[in-house]
Amino acid sequence: MRKKERVQEILKCLDEYFGKENPVTLDHRNAWELLVATILSAQCTDARVNMVTPELFFKYPDVHAMAEADIVELEDMIHSVGFYHAKAKNLILCAKRIEDEFGGKVPRSIEDLTSLAGVGRKTANVIRGNIYHEPSIVVDTHVKRISKKLGLTKETEPEKVEYDLMKVLPKDHWIRWNIQLINFGRTICIARRPQCQNCPLSHVCPSRHLEDEK
Ligand code: SF4
Incomplete structure (x- = not known):
């Protein structure tokens, strides 16, 4: 099977297996809340972040409130998500910059988003895809590992993986590829322990035999 046909088969199977509607699992009501939740989710589970954000969004309901936050109180509230010193500092810096430079609105372009404290391409693409519906591929640990197993990239740097995937995946699959x-x-x-025996992609996965031999 040629690569293009293999990719089409992978996409068809993923859609059949997981559906086309795959909302992000971080609870949020707007762009700012998703940005905060995504910054908090670095090295932390979405479930843990979702336990912290209701109280956090109640105390700091918008960008302005976060820009004015007391860092010690903020650190205390987000303590359980880990790396709370850096995350608290970034949230306040991020809110201040959004207020000063972007009129209080979370920006849309990758350049503007990645100019914010604590926001790399991964977080920027979460916002672009899920809030602004701009085709974008979020490369996290699962995307990196599985895209490689499926033979869609040989790279390990997230940005290079992202560019490889942009070349082979049709744009209308970019957002849901991550979820x-x-x-x-x-x-x-x-x-x-990959479950190759029960995998719906085993017929198009070049790594299957490698896993079977382990
Ligand atoms: S066949 Fe195995 S290695 Fe390949 S995608 Fe499925 S579970 Fe992963």
């Missing part, structure tokens, strides 16, 4: 692969990585192509 589908997170679900796939948690349930079937699990890092330490």
Whole structure:
């Protein structure tokens, strides 16, 4: 099977298996809340972040409130998500810059988003895809690992993986590729014990035989 046909088959199977509607699992009501939740989710589970954000959004309901936050009180509220010193500092700096430079509105372009404290391409692409519906590929640990297993990239640097995927995936699959692969990585192509026998992609996965031999 040629690469293009293989990619089409992978996409068809993922859609059949996980559906086309794959909302982000971080609870939010607007762009600012998703940005805060995504910054907090670095090295932390979405479930843990979702436990912290209701109280956080109640105390700091918008960009302005966060820009004025007392850092010690903020650190205390987000303590359980880890790296709370850096995350608290970034949230306040980020809010101040959005207020000063972007009129209080979370920006849309990758350049503006990545100019914010604590925001790299991954976080920027979460916002672009889920808030502004701009085709964008979020490369996290699951996307990196599984895209490589499926033979769609040889790279390990997230930015290079992103560019490789942009070349082979049709744009209308960019946003859901991340959410589908997170679900796939948690349930079937699990890092330490991939379930190749039950995998809906086993007929198009070049890594299957490597896993079978382990
Ligand atoms: S066949 Fe195995 S290695 Fe390939 S995608 Fe499926 S679970 Fe992962």
